[in-house]
Amino acid sequence: MSRPVLQVTDLKKIYGQGEATVHALRGVSLTVERGDYLAIMGSSGSGKSTLMNILGALDIPSSGQYLLDGVDVSRLSDGQLALARNRLIGFIFQAFNLIPRTSAVANVELPLAYAGVKPKERRRRAMAALEVVGLADRAGHEPNQLSGGQQQRVAVARALVTEPALLLADEPTGNLDSKSTDDVLQVFDDLSAAGRTIVIITHEREVGDRAKRLIRLVDGGIVTDTRQSPLHLPPVGAAPVAQGRAMVAGRHTR
Amino acid sequence: MNFFEVIRFSLRGLSANKLRSALTMLGILIGVAAVILLVAVGNGSAKAISDRIEALGTNTITVMSTGRGGSSSTSLTKDMADALIDEEMAPDVKSVSPVVSSSATMTYEGTDHSVGTFVGTTPAWFTASTTPVGRGSAFTDDDVAQGRRVVVIGKTVAEELFPGVDPLDKQVTVGGALFTIVGVLEDKSSTGFDDANDRAVAPLTAVQQVLTGYGALTSIVVEAADPDKVDAVQGQVSTILNQKLDVDSSSTSTPYRIQNASSLLETQSETAATFTTLLGAVAAISLLVGGIGITNIMLVTVTERTREIGIRKALGAPRRVILTQFLIEASLLSVLGGALGVAAALIGSQFAIVGVKPVIVPSSIGYALGVSIAIGLFFGGLPAARAARLRPIDALRYE
Ligand SMILES: Nc1ncnc2c1ncn2[C@@H]1O[C@H](COP(=O)(O)OP(=O)(O)OP(=O)(O)O)[C@@H](O)[C@H]1O
Numbered sequence: 001m002s003r004p005v006l007q008v009t010d011l012k013k014i015y016g017q018g019e020a021t022v023h024a025l026r027g028v029s030l031t032v033e034r035g036d037y038l039a040i041m042g043s044s045g046s047g048k049s050t051l052m053n054i055l056g057a058l059d060i061p062s063s064g065q066y067l068l069d070g071v072d073v074s075r076l077s078d079g080q081l082a083l084a085r086n087r088l089i090g091f092i093f094q095a096f097n098l099i100p101r102t103s104a105v106a107n108v109e110l111p112l113a114y115a116g117v118k119p120k121e122r123r124r125r126a127m128a129a130l131e132v133v134g135l136a137d138r139a140g141h142e143p144n145q146l147s148g149g150q151q152q153r154v155a156v157a158r159a160l161v162t163e164p165a166l167l168l169a170d171e172p173t174g175n176l177d178s179k180s181t182d183d184v185l186q187v188f189d190d191l192s193a194a195g196r197t198i199v200i201i202t203h204e205r206e207v208g209d210r211a212k213r214l215i216r217l218v219d220g221g222i223v224t225d226t227r228q229s230p231l232h233l234p235p236v237g238a239a240p241v242a243q244g245r246a247m248v249a250g251r252h253t254r
Numbered sequence: 255m256n257f258f259e260v261i262r263f264s265l266r267g268l269s270a271n272k273l274r275s276a277l278t279m280l281g282i283l284i285g286v287a288a289v290i291l292l293v294a295v296g297n298g299s300a301k302a303i304s305d306r307i308e309a310l311g312t313n314t315i316t317v318m319s320t321g322r323g324g325s326s327s328t329s330l331t332k333d334m335a336d337a338l339i340d341e342e343m344a345p346d347v348k349s350v351s352p353v354v355s356s357s358a359t360m361t362y363e364g365t366d367h368s369v370g371t372f373v374g375t376t377p378a379w380f381t382a383s384t385t386p387v388g389r390g391s392a393f394t395d396d397d398v399a400q401g402r403r404v405v406v407i408g409k410t411v412a413e414e415l416f417p418g419v420d421p422l423d424k425q426v427t428v429g430g431a432l433f434t435i436v437g438v439l440e441d442k443s444s445t446g447f448d449d450a451n452d453r454a455v456a457p458l459t460a461v462q463q464v465l466t467g468y469g470a471l472t473s474i475v476v477e478a479a480d481p482d483k484v485d486a487v488q489g490q491v492s493t494i495l496n497q498k499l500d501v502d503s504s505s506t507s508t509p510y511r512i513q514n515a516s517s518l519l520e521t522q523s524e525t526a527a528t529f530t531t532l533l534g535a536v537a538a539i540s541l542l543v544g545g546i547g548i549t550n551i552m553l554v555t556v557t558e559r560t561r562e563i564g565i566r567k568a569l570g571a572p573r574r575v576i577l578t579q580f581l582i583e584a585s586l587l588s589v590l591g592g593a594l595g596v597a598a599a600l601i602g603s604q605f606a607i608v609g610v611k612p613v614i615v616p617s618s619i620g621y622a623l624g625v626s627i628a629i630g631l632f633f634g635g636l637p638a639a640r641a642a643r644l645r646p647i648d649a650l651r652y653e
Pocket residue numbers: 015016022023024042043044045046047048049050051094651
């Protein structure tokens with residue numbers, strides 16, 4: 001098998017000093033294979049976002065090793081990191097993080113601009129991505145003219161627009177109703193079926209159920225790691241439900 | 255991502271924050287315009303004063319009596335003026351013009367005009383005091399010797415007494431005597447509060463006879479052979495006068511005072527330079543205050559901008575591109591603001607400010623622009639440079 005997309009060993013993250021020290025991650029080791037669809041669950045403050053930020057090369061761990069596509073991230077230069085964030089990773093923030101006073105479509109175009117895509121092509125692909133999340137009619141709106149759920153979907157479109165091999169989503173459905181949640185999850189399922197690697201943080205049972213693998217974090221450590229469906233098959237929700245064979249029954253706990 | 259795209263990003267960034275952009279630009283505009291205009295005002299007033307002093311004549315000195323009450327032992331006499339023409343003791347003296355002056359009323363066919371200064375002197379005075387005759391001619395040494403009653407009048411006098419009439423060869427009454435007008439002085443710019451054109455000049459002897467009497471002279475105008483010799487002439491004149499007036503060479507006070515136009519000019523240009531420097535300092539402070547204003551605006555938005563930089567980095571923007579974008583934003587603001595400031599100053603300099611016509615000093619434009627652009631780049635670029643170095647997640651958490 002090819003080398004894993006993500007491989008972390010004994011990852012620790014400590015915030016603050018002295019009295020105020022917080023051990024956000026206490027030695028997390030995790031390997032994510034190419035094409036896997038991983039859901040991370042856990043109570044609030046258990047360190048999910050902290051782990052995700054490190055996986056997205058946005059933060060660095062206090063100790064431990066992180067290999068992205070077999071490359072040690074701590075050795076990458078600023079330019080190489082920028083390239084990895086731009087071409088390899090699509091990141092959806094828990095807090096959306098759209099650029100204020102800038103239209104939805106301009107926000108979605110941004111990663112393409114840094115990738116050097118021509119303006120016309122950029123606009124076309126950004127509109128297509130907005131179409132996918134059902135926001136084509138809100139393209140010209142600025143973030144403060146959009147509802148929380150709409151902002152979240154713009155953030156999803158922005159992460160999808162570069163068609164990244166690795167999609168990291170921090171509670172991408174946290175602000176969505178069940179219909180929008182279904183739409184976004186369908187997109188994820190399709191991406192997974194197309195062979196992309198997805199890591200998603202969620203609080204919702206139904207969302208976690210659709211992933212191929214489920215991890216539970218408690219207090220900065222992994223407590224359960226469950227394979228819910230086979231790695232090489234499309235996920236449960238992927239479009240033509242060819243593998244309708246009771247996936248739920250195939251679930252087992254290690 | 256090419257440079258043109260980065261410029262478009264900068265423009266979009268500027269238009270996304272219109273109020274901030276406008277305020278920043280205004281700060282720079284005011285700073286630049288203030289520096290250029292204040293320096294121009296200082297320069298303009300210095301120039302106005304030196305023009306006036308130069309009009310007095312730079313190669314002459316004027317000897318005036320300081321004796322009060324006209325005691326005869328300390329007053330200047332025609333005799334002393336004659337003593338100054340001395341090849342031996344005063345080789346650099348070109349001409350000596352004894353001067354008496356008083357005010358007088360001139361009458362022509364029932365019209366009265368009170369002449370500001372009625373001067374009695376010798377023909378050399380016209381060149382020495384740079385007061386050339388415009389029409390007609392000056393009187394001659396012979397006129398002085400004979401005490402002929404001829405007079406050269408200034409422009410104001412001519413306009414007052416002879417509106418629409420040629421004054422030449424007309425006869426006017428002064429102090430009960432008839433004077434014949436032989437010339438009209440050229441228009442002269444005023445050196446102070448009094449009108450330099452409101453005067454009349456006649457032979458010394460005639461004025462003494464009719465108006466002032468044969469007593470003390472008002473002053474003696476001494477012309478040097480060369481502008482560089484003015485100081486030498488001043489020394490020679492004092493030596494002769496000290497002898498004549500029996501002044502002890504160790505005495506600190508003399509009964510006369512020597513006014514030297516070129517030394518006056520020198521003192522004046524030093525004063526003017528100080529004045530311009532002072533105004534420049536005031537202006538520099540205003541530029542600094544403008545700069546602090548800019549810094550303030552930039553710092554207020556630094557949280558928002560730092561978050562934005564965090565987002566951009568997370569989306570894959572290299573540090574170089576981010577830096578370029580924010581530096582272009584900052585320089586566009588400061589260059590545009592600076593250019594508008596220069597334009598405002600150039601327009602402002604067309605008008606007299608507190609009675610002074612400003613004269614732009616070209617180097618002040620360079621300084622003001624340079625400093626404003628430096629401030630803009632520094633305070634615009636520094637926070638951006640700092641934010642661009644942060645890890646994306648730290649930039650996003652910045653508060
Ligand atoms: N910058 C920080 N400084 C100090 N402590 C931090 C910082 N970021 C996170 N923490 C702490 O680390 C712990 C893990 O935070 P994290 O954001 O990873 O939680 P989470 O699992 O994502 O929670 P949620 O489900 O609410 O998003 C928390 O206790 C939090 O207080």
